[in-house]
Amino acid sequence: MKALKNIIGIGIMCLSISTIYGCELRTKKGVKNPILVQAVAPKEKASNNTVKIALLLDTSNSMDGLINQAKAQLWDIVNKFTHAKCGNDERPNLEIALYQYGNDGLSSREGYIQQVLNFSSDLDEISEKLFSLTTNGGEEYCGEVIQTSLKQLEWGKNADNLKMIFIAGNEPFTQGKLNYKDAVTNAKEKDIVVNTIFCGNYEQGINTDWKNGATITGGEYMAIDHNRKVVHIATPYDNVIIKLNGRLNRTYISYGAAGAAKMSMQAEQDENAYVMEEAVAVKRAVSKSSRMYNNSSWDLVDAVDDKEVDLSKLKDDELPSELKGKSESEIATYVQEKKRERSKIQEEIQELNTKREAFILKNQKEDAKGELENAMLNAIMKQAAKKNYVWE
Structure with missing residues (x-):
């Protein structure tokens, strides 16, 4: 089964973590592009400690279980990230970009790859794009979609920013003409950590190079059961x-x-x-x-x-x-x-x-959380600890 667009939610969960310098230890003055609003002159704002995450999601074939799990867990990750604090006590900003790949409905000339959302901090927009994705059979080129995100997105040169890619899929990481090793090496040179999520058996993901794709940049490799149903506990509140x-x-x-x-x-x-x-x-x-x-x-x-x-x-x-x-x-x-x-x-x-x-x-019973939530939160906490993040 090729598909896996769904882990899209997972990505959004990753909203918080790594890069080689991490949180700024002391406040520095900086600027970012202004929010474009009607009747407002462009202006610059400070943007220290910005987390930039690109979610690269395989949308080939049907994986409804994973999609539903991703949608269900999105807000858990956002709420977790709300409590993140840098070593200088600043609250980091979050920007998320979204790509889909491996879908027959996409252009073959573009390698079956599409930028669905540029870097954005608009949570409603991120949710809308997540819910809009649909699956279709196709060829999944992991190396090419990683390289495309490196070229198209404005990652910036601030070494203190956390910059990462989360790529999810269930086909061999080696597919496509572009060698994935070249792509992830390019990411490492830009201080971007690549985290991989294989939808299937843990050992199978290792054998198809998903783990190696993460290891080269110091990222996390995760394998999940996308068909596991998330159990939500109702409360009196x-x-x-x-x-x-x-x-x-x-x-x-x-x-x-x-x-x-x-x-x-x-x-x-x-x-x-x-x-x-x-x-x-x-x-x-x-x-x-x-x-x-x-x-x-x-x-x-x-x-x-x-x-x-x-x-x-x-x-x-x-x-x-x-x-x-x-x-x-x-x-x-x-x-x-x-x-x-x-x-x-x-x-x-x-x-x-x-x-x-x-x-x-x-x-809550032990290990009752969804597969995506467990995988992403574990990665977030582990990588964030190395970058001077604390959680309240």
């Missing part, structure tokens, strides 16, 4: 958290050309999570109550808080209906009211989640 999530959504104030579409995407990704299982919707709600969920490109509360927008320069047609015709001071007051309301709701969700996690810990 789930329904309350889901209701609070509905209230949380009503604190968002869309603005600019993309505002309405982004707000719709937010609701769609809530629905995607809920359709999978109520527990997944709860985990997403917890993520939305954390620092990782920032929408300054379309939400006025986050934009004002991050100083990404000047209210005096916003045009009336860039505002939602409830703010059209309002003065700058009236808009500012409204934004602050929504900010206070949001903070209160987020705090409530976090407090309930603490109780929820304690309940799960008490009632």
Whole structure:
């Protein structure tokens, strides 16, 4: 069976780890590309300790079990990463890119490879792309997709940034004209760690060079049972958290050309999570109550808080209906009211989640987590420890 697009979620779990220098031990001044927002002049922001992850997912044939497991575990990984801290006490930023490969629906001239998402910190966008993937038979060229991601993505030259690739598949790592050893060696030269996830028997993955593909860069090799069903434990706090999530959504104030579409995407990704299982919707709600969920490109509360927008320069047609015709001071007051309301709701969700996690810990059987979650979290914790990360 060739397929394996699914471990896509896994990748997202990797959201936190390695590179040869790791966390900056002391704060340095730096800049990054600004978030492009309507009616806001481009500006630079500090971006120390940025984690850059490229997920390279085999989408050949059908592997529904793995896909479902990946989708279910996505928010567990995000929530884990929320608590990461660097040696200088800074909270690292996260950017994720997504590629699919080995799908007959992709161009043969491009090696059956497609960039699905460039580096992004937009969690709704990442979720949307994850849920949009479909499988189809094809040829899986691991070396070529690694090399493509090295060429197309802007990895940057900051040696303190954590930069990694997670590639998942179940066909020999040696397929294709481009030797995978050349590709992973190029990654190592760029301080990018390659982690490999083989969907199948551990020894088979070793025999087909998946382990060697990771070892060359000091990465982790993992083999998972993609058909293992994730068992979620229901808690007395789930329904309350889901209701609070509905209230949380009503604190968002869309603005600019993309505002309405982004707000719709937010609701769609809530629905995607809920359709999978109520527990997944709860985990997403917890993520939305954390620092990782920032929408300054379309939400006025986050934009004002991050100083990404000047209210005096916003045009009336860039505002939602409830703010059209309002003065700058009236808009500012409204934004602050929504900010206070949001903070209160987020705090409530976090407090309930603490109780929820304690309940799960008490009632969870040993090794009850999903294969993807176990594999990715183990890799994250191990590699992060080498890079000055601590977990609260």
